[in-house]
Amino acid sequence: MDLRVFVEPQQGASYAQQAAVARTAEQLGFDGFFRSDHYLRMGEGDPLPGPTDTWVTLGAIARETSTIRLGTLVASATFRLPGQLAVAVAQIDDMSAGRFELGLGAGWFDTEHTAYGIPFPTLGQRFNMLTEQLEIITGMWATPLDSQYSFEGDQYGLVGSPALPKPVQPGGPPIIIGGYGAKRTPALAAQYASEFNLPFPPLEIYRSMCDNVRAACEARRRDPDSLTYSVAQVVCCGTDEAEISRRAARIGRDVEELRQNGCAGTPAEVLDRIADFAEAGAERVYLQFLDMDDLDHLHLVAEEVMRLLP
Numbered sequence: 357m358d359l360r361v362f363v364e365p366q367q368g369a370s371y372a373q374q375a376a377v378a379r380t381a382e383q384l385g386f387d388g389f390f391r392s393d394h395y396l397r398m399g400e401g402d403p404l405p406g407p408t409d410t411w412v413t414l415g416a417i418a419r420e421t422s423t424i425r426l427g428t429l430v431a432s433a434t435f436r437l438p439g440q441l442a443v444a445v446a447q448i449d450d451m452s453a454g455r456f457e458l459g460l461g462a463g464w465f466d467t468e469h470t471a472y473g474i475p476f477p478t479l480g481q482r483f484n485m486l487t488e489q490l491e492i493i494t495g496m497w498a499t500p501l502d503s504q505y506s507f508e509g510d511q512y513g514l515v516g517s518p519a520l521p522k523p524v525q526p527g528g529p530p531i532i533i534g535g536y537g538a539k540r541t542p543a544l545a546a547q548y549a550s551e552f553n554l555p556f557p558p559l560e561i562y563r564s565m566c567d568n569v570r571a572a573c574e575a576r577r578r579d580p581d582s583l584t585y586s587v588a589q590v591v592c593c594g595t596d597e598a599e600i601s602r603r604a605a606r607i608g609r610d611v612e613e614l615r616q617n618g619c620a621g622t623p624a625e626v627l628d629r630i631a632d633f634a635e636a637g638a639e640r641v642y643l644q645f646l647d648m649d650d651l652d653h654l655h656l657v658a659e660e661v662m663r664l665l666p
Contacts, residue, residue, distance in 0.1 A: 430459035
């Protein structure tokens with residue numbers, strides 16, 4: 357079982373805070389450091405210092421780390437043109453010596469689009485954008501060095517692209533696709549993804565969605581076990597009730613709600629929750645650490661949870 361650190365910088369985190377979490381996660385042996393791709397805080401609270409750009413941040417963290425996997429959970433297809441995105445991801449893959457992974461989705465948070473002047477099409481249009489972006493990005497990465505890449509779709513058109521730069525990882529960085537879409541999401545995961553991820557699901561929904569992805573793989577005659585199946589869960593761990601309550605209060609959440617909907621409680625309780633998802637098919641868990649100043653929280657999870665996992 358892989359454990360990865362997942363953060364939400366739009367809730368109020370500077371680059372320095374994110375880099376500190378990433379370096380600590382690497383030192384402690386976590387498998388990855390992943391961040392959301394948002395421009396606006398969700399919910400009430402102090403918006404300072406404001407958003408940080410995903411690609412600027414991860415490119416810099418790539419140079420401040422050396423072993424930990426890095427990536428997005430997930431980037432929004434509405435934010436960037438696919439050719440531009442392919443260049444940025446390939447560059448960070450080079451800057452990290454082949455440690456980058458691209459989580460890409462259709463986008464959902466309409467308010468941040470309005471706040472920063474970004475068009476927000478209908479859900480169907482956004483899925484069309486995501487589909488063509490996946491085809492373009494993987495097509496550019498697969499184009500031989502002595503060839504050009506062209507594409508003509510309903511959303512995007514490229515003519516005679518040199519399809520450069522190339523990523524370091526052969527075939528390009530692993531692609532993560534996730535979400536609750538009943539048809540298009542499983543089909544896209546089966547066609548393009550190395551990993552299927554579901555954020556914050558109940559166990560029974562997780563099983564059902566993974567079954568949908570497996571069925572979509574079989575429909576394409578792809579081995580369903582060639583994908584990695586992962587889940588994201590909020591973590592709130594403490595050695596006793598006082599510490600658990602303190603950490604829950606810091607992120608504005610109720611302890612019992614977190615126990616119901618996340619990985620919360622003592623290290624033993626967190627281990628049990630991870631085991632439940634492992635039994636449901638998860639091979640990797642993204643633990644969402646919402647208080648990025650609480651590096652002791654990472655130490656506790658690494659020492660009392662991660663080291664006991666098979």
